[in-house]
Amino acid sequence: MARVTVTVPAARPVPPATLSVGLLLVVLVVAFESMAVGTVLPQVAADLRGLAWYGWASSAFLLASLFGAVVTGLLSDRRGLALGAGMSLAVFAAGLLVAGLAPDMPTFVVGRFVQGLGAGGLGALPFAVITARYPETSRARMLAAVSSAWLLPALTGPVLASLIAETWSWRAVFWGLVPVLALVAPLCVGPLRLGNEPPQATGGPSGLWPALGLTVSAGAVIEGLRRADLAGLLLIAAGAVGMARSARSLFPAGMLRLARGLPAALMLRGFAAFAVLGANTLLPLALHDLRGLTLTQAGSLLSVGGATWTLGSWVQAQLDLRGGPAGRPRRIRVGAVLLTLGLGVTTAAVLGALPLAGAYAGWCLTCLCMGVAYNANSLLALSSVPDRGAGRLSGQLANIEVLMVAVAAGIGGALVARLASLELAFTLAFGVTLLASLVPWLAATRLKPRD
Structure with missing residues (x-):
């Protein structure tokens, strides 16, 4: 995955407060959209009569x-x-408009792809901006602020989105964010146009074509799963071959056989994301259609x-402070094991084998x-590479997560589309x-390489 490379001056001044405010507001908007959309997707699919496209609504966004x-x-x-941030904000806003105005489900999926x-x-913007524009003494504080900016949308995004959808329309969840972006964008992009000269590229687009190949190939597999012909x-076969070839350039060798060290850590992250975040894409629809919950009630679970x-991330940080990195493998x-237990309880409750309260208890344990x-595994992986390899590894950690969640959403969506019984599909x-x-x-x- 490409990363921004900059030349760091010996003494970098603290950037203007407007940049910090703008950056955090952009994170808030993106986080709210990310947490909110899954909650309203059942109503989108019902209104647009596009349940067969349900999986693509998540997969298209992730692959893009x-x-x-x-x-x-x-x-x-x-x-x-400045240009990178401005273009990303403009494209994201365009995707919100397309999705919010979509007359049918295929158009909505296109909007989700543009959003993605x-x-x-x-x-990736916060990490690039913090590295390029903030002095070393301010970086930890800004990273903590960025992480904290996800907490409010995580707590309020699903419930607020469901209330908006039930009170007005699910479309307001999308186009309602566009004016907010128009107000926020100048606070972020404007300060980036001032100060340091644009960074110079240090290499060719080595990750561009493999990333495109992986995106197209994974999309072919997902569409193939959705079709019964x-x-x-043919799409599944061609996509699988394309994914295997593209992955060679993006990920280390030995992942399929769970080679010790980094390959095993990446596969652990990928399959954990497949399991938990893949289930997360299906929970609102399952709770709504099988257990009769409203969007607001289903959103409260998310x-x-x-x-x-977030609490688990904090617990991991505290355990690291007290016991040190040596305890990470055991925590993982x-x-x-407990993640699987929680997911099993959640599944049983959603399908009706346990009381509905079990879904909340199980999902709390899972998350x-x-x-x-998840955090312990990421830290363990980052500690296994030299500093100069941290950027590439960060890209690999992000890519394996996105890829596996997209495939999980595609498989779930394909089952919903192809099976007449929703209970069997779920x-x-x-x-x-x-x-x-x-x-x-x-x-x-x-996780530990052999000596």
């Missing part, structure tokens, strides 16, 4: 964000952060999950363990996520 992050990184390298292109660049089989994930192993194990879909959650058990035993 993978490619958008690479393109924005290259653009920022060559033309400066912009969101991919905006997701020969063309679907809010609780976001809060407990325990977290992986709490995800916060602990049973199989959640069963797939439970099976995926077992892979981190094995990967967690192979």
Whole structure:
């Protein structure tokens, strides 16, 4: 994955406060959209009569964000952060308008794809800006502020979006953010146009074509799963080959066989994301259609999950301070097992085998363990590479997560589209996520390279 490379001056002045405010507001808007959309998707699919496209609404956004992050990184390298940020904000806003005005589900999916292109660049923006424009003494504080900016949308985004959708329209969740972006964008982009000269590129677009190949190939697999004909089989076969070839340039060798060290850590992250975030894309629809919950009630479950994930991240940080990095492998192993347990309880409650309260208890346990194990695994992976390799590894960690969640959403959406019984479709879909959650058990035993 491309990353921004800058020349750091010996004494960099603190940037204007407007840049900090603008950057955090951009993060808030993107985070709110990210947390809110999953809640209103059931109503979108019902209104646009496009349940068969349900999986694509998430997969298109995720795959586009993978490619958008690479393109924005290259653009920022060559033309400066201001242009990269401005283009990402404009593309993201265009996607919001297309989705909010969509007359049918295929058009809505196109809007989600355009949103993803912009969101991919905006997701990497805080790290690039903090590295390029903030002195060393201010970076930790800004990174903490960026992380905290996700907490409010995690707590309020799903519930607020469901209230907007039930009171006015789900369309307001999308186009209502465009005026906010128009007010926020100058606060972020304006200060980036001042001060340092644009950074100079340090290499060719080495990650551009593999990222494009991976995006297109994964999209072919997802569309093939959705189709019940020969063309679907051909798309799956061609997409699988394309994904395998593209992955060689983006990820280290040995991932499929869970080679010790970094390959196992990346697979652990990928399958944990497949299991938990893949289930997250299906929960609102399942709770709405199988258990009769309103969008607001289903959204409250996602809010609780976001809060407990944040709590798990805090717990992991405190355990690191007290016990040091040596305890990370054990936390990952325990977290992986409890994650599966929580996901199993959630699944049973959603499908009606347990009381509905079990869904909340199970999802809290799942997200709490995800916060602990996910962060511990990321830190363990980052500690295994030299500083000069941290940028590439950060891209690999982000790419494997996006790819696996997109595939999980595609599989779940394909089952919903192809099976007449929604109960059977959700049973199989959640069963797939439970099976995926077992892979981190094995990967967690192979995180340390052999001496």
